[in-house]
Amino acid sequence: MESSDAELDLLRSVQAVLRELSTQAPALQSNRGMWRWSLHKKVERDPGKSPALVGILLRELEKAESEDLRHVIIPLLHTLMYVLTKATGISEELYQRTYTFCMRLLTLPTPYCTVALECAIRLKTETAVPGTLYQRMVIAEQNLTNDLYPYRERVFLFVDPELVSPSVCSALLLEIQAAQEKQTPEACMRHVVSHALQAALGDTCEVGALHQKLQASPRSALERYFHAVVAAVEQMAGEHSPSPAGYLERLEEIRCALLGPAAAARGRCGGDPLRDRPPSIPLPSPHITFHLWTDEEQLWKELVLFLRPRSQLRLSADLEALDLQGLPPCGELARVSVLSTDSGIERDLPSGADEPPAPSSPEMERAGLQRKGGIKKRAWPPNILMPGSWGGPPGLHRRTGGPGGDGELLPGVSRLHTARVLVLGDDRMLGRLAQAYxxxxxxxxxxxxxxxxLSLQLYYIRVLAPEAPSAPREPELGELAAFLGRADPWYENTVNTLCPAIHKLAAMPLSLDTSQTVDPFILDVITYYVRMGIQPIYFQIYTVKIFSDLSQDPAEDVFLTELKVKIQDSKLPKDGFSPKKRGVAEGPGAELSICYQKALLSHRAREVTVSLRAAGLVLKAIPASDAEVSGPTHLPPTAAPVRDHACLNVSVTEVVKSSNLAGRSFSTVTNTFRTVDLRIQSQDQRLLTLLLDKDSRRTFRNVVRFEVAPCPEPCSGAHKSKAPWLSSHRQKETEVTKAKSKPLLMPINTFSGIVQ
Structure with missing residues (x-):
């Protein structure tokens, strides 16, 4: 009876999650995300419910597949995989059904096949060696030292103190610190040993006695058991034809060593399931470091510190001279060719000599003169300066794909570490992240x-400042988060719901009693997001060249979401000549010359030049409607710029002059168009003010001209030809051709990418 009641309770929770995804009822808006969290908490407090929950989720997935309810497939699949990562005692039949279901999803379009493939790979690993996913996740996230699985992960939480209130920063920091104080390396090693033995041996491992023995073991003994378990799991996972019998035998030896000689006999007889109820084995939250973003280069410095070996944790004065675990110095690695600065002639030195011979030696007397090659070229791979993992397809986003390949990029060097950079704030914070990226x-x-x-993963959680009743309404600062929510409904239900919850946490009084057990809702959702959100959406970064004087070089900056142009109220010089008749009003705005390349489905270059009087412009890079998110599906894959929104939506507030009996009057009308690039210049004495990404700190005044275009890969100009035998015209053509590289796209991770 208890079993049926527990299953009924779990079924009601799962159906509540499904209703949350299927309805937009106002009554459910305030509690979005709570059902998923409470569902995972139920099995965390009582691990015996995990098999029942897996069966319920699997039945709902099969039902959604048969009824073509695709909008619930990815959320249910992520929920199922998160349970399987922590669970023990799951039957082989459930694993096989889940794996078969994921393989059937491979026939669906992206993102369903992409997410299903990732889940199928994990399931195959977990089925072959139970407990592998849990062990590898804890080892990487908690930085537990071992030789067989040397991967490391860290979550970098960045908050701009000028955009997020001090109370929110303090509340987040206290919650993170309170959770991580209990996650000592010893506790994490105990969790790994207990989970591996329980996942492989089941009820025969006497989990109650095992838990007590591990609690009483000293650090040296605990490390010995930990390394033995890691070695058994990793050796089994690395074998092409694994032997389950040998693997179970090795773990049984570890169990007997822990519990003593009498444990083998008790294990063969089996334990009492009622008396030896398995204790809860938590999955510790990842190691999170909290950072107030105050320095422009802070992101790069923190990543460098993360990669430093433990013996070199002190940051040298010159970060440029960095040597990462046996790599050549950064400057040596980046130089593809080395130009000789001598006369080109050298003595013929004996091969293999460490030092040149003495001037009076016979070798020097017999040595002749030999021409030395002026340039030494290194045989690096052709894509050394642009690894495939950094780039994505052209356009604002791509519909497929997890992070790029983590294979070897250089001989003997692979990306062992993952940096998960999580930023909290609004669109202004994302503009700053785009600058840093x-x-x-x-x-x-x-x-x-x-x-x-390093594998760099970027995450974003919207945190807006609460609106004061008397304060003027701020412009919309959460457009990118709203776009992510429209693109990925599970992101909307799970991540976008954190903004009000974080403000509620900041409003609560601080509790100094750390003995109380409190479920950290915000930290749990952040943990779920950084673990399961591995499907990126790529956003185009735009570069803007700003001219305050046409005779000087422009200033350059980048923006991600918006560029706003205002007309300054500048006056004509006193000695200036104005062709206008005295007493005739100029009218608002400024005369602007606008030259842009029209965004067409055919991708044919069509430039348009117009002159008009405008009171302001707004350039937006984020689609504003659901239709723009999904885009037309009939276009071929080559039609990426329009389909994937790699274009700017420009709104021009045009000033229209009209004449009537009362005299001349002025009205405004808004014109919109879409473009790939844009060049605007003021034709009269009016100057412009540019505001990037809605951030008042990034304001440029007294601008006479500016140019906007998709930001290219930074290495695009690294191989410009300088051959002297080419004519100047041919050389310019060569430079232009080689400078056309992929646009620079910034990935932000979600749970599924774009859901059509």
């Missing part, structure tokens, strides 16, 4: 330090 990529083309060893 562009700077990091540009630095990597000069000093190739991070890319060979």
């Amino acid at each position: 562009h700077s990091l990529r540009k630095r990597e083309t000069q000093k190739f330090c991070l890319t060979p060893r």
Whole structure:
């Protein structure tokens, strides 16, 4: 009876999650995301419910497949995989049904086949060696030292103190610290040993006695058991034809060593399931470091510190001279060719000599003169400066794909570490992240330090400042989060719901009693997001060249979401000549010359030049409607720029002059168009003010001209031809051709990418 009641309770919770995805009722809006969290908490408190929950989720997935309810497939699949990662005692039949279901999803379009493939790979690993997913996740996230699985992960939480209130920062920091104080390395090693033995041996491992023995074991003994379990699991996972009998035998030996000689006999007889009820084995939250973003290069510096070996944790004064675990210095690695600066002639030195012979030696007397090659070229792979993992397809987003391949990019070097950068804030924070990402990529083309060893994953949680009743209404600062919510409904239900919850946490009084057990809702949702959100949506970064004086070089910056143009109220010089008749009003706005390339489905270059009087412009890079998110599905894959929204939506507030009996009057009308690039210049004495990404700190005044275009990969100009035998015209053509590289796209991880 208890079993049926428990299954009925779990079924009601799962159906509540499904209703949450299928309805937009106002009554459910305030509690979105709570059902998924409470469902996972139920099996965390009582692990014996895990097999029942897996069966319920699997039945709902099969039902959604048969009824073609695709909008619930990915959320249910992520929920199921999160349960399987932590669960023990799942039957082989359930694993096989889940794997078969994922394989059937491979016939569906993206993102369903992409997510299903990732889940199928994990399921195959877990089925072959139960407990592998849990062990590898804990080892990487908690940085547990071992030789067989050397991967490391870290979550970098960045908050701009000027955009997020101090109370929110303090509340988040206290919740993170309170949770991680209990996650000592010893506790994490105990969790790994207990989970591996329980997943492989089941009820015969005497989990109650095992838990007590591990609690009483000293650090040295605990490390010995931990390394033995890791070795058994990783050796089994690395075998092409694994032997389950040998694997179970090795784990049985570890269990007997822990519990003593009498454990073998008790294990053969089996334990009492009522008396030896398995304790809850938690999955510790990842190691999160909290950072107040105050320095422009702070992101790059933190990533460099993360990659430093433990013996070199002190940051040197010159970050450019970095040596990462046996890699050549960054400057040596980045130089593809080395130009000789001598006369080109050298003595013929004996091969293999460490030092040149003495001037009076016979070798020097017999040595002749030999021409030395002026350039030494290195045989790096052709894509050394632009690894495939950094790039994505052209356009604002791609509908497929997890992170790029983590294979070897350089001989003997693979990316062992993952940095999950999570930013909290609004669109202004994302504009700052785009600046840092562009700077990091540009630095990597000069000093190739991070890319060979680091997988960079970007995450975003919207945190808006609460609106004061008397304050003027702020412009919309959550457009990108709203776009992500429209593109991925599971992101909307899980991540976008954190904004009000974080403000509620900040409003609560601080509790100094750390003995109370409190479920950290916000930390749990963040943990779920960074673990399961591995499908990126790529956003185009745009570069803007700003001219304050046409005779000087422009200033350059980048933006991600919006560029706003205002007309300054500048006056004509006193000695200036105005062709206008005295007493005739100029009218509002400024005369602008606008030259842009029209965005067409055919991708044919069509430039349009217009002159008009405008009171302001707004350039937006984020689609504003659901129709723009999904895009037309009949276009071929080559039609990426329009289909994937790699274009700007420009709104021009045009000033229209009209004449009537009362005199001349002015009205405004808004014209909109879509473009790939844009060049605007003021034709009269009026100056312009540019505001990037809605951030008042990124304001440019007294602008006479600016140019906007998709930001290219920073390495696009690294191979410009300088052959002297080419004519100047041919050389310019060569430079232009080689400079046309892929646009720079910034990935933000979601649960599924774009759901059509």
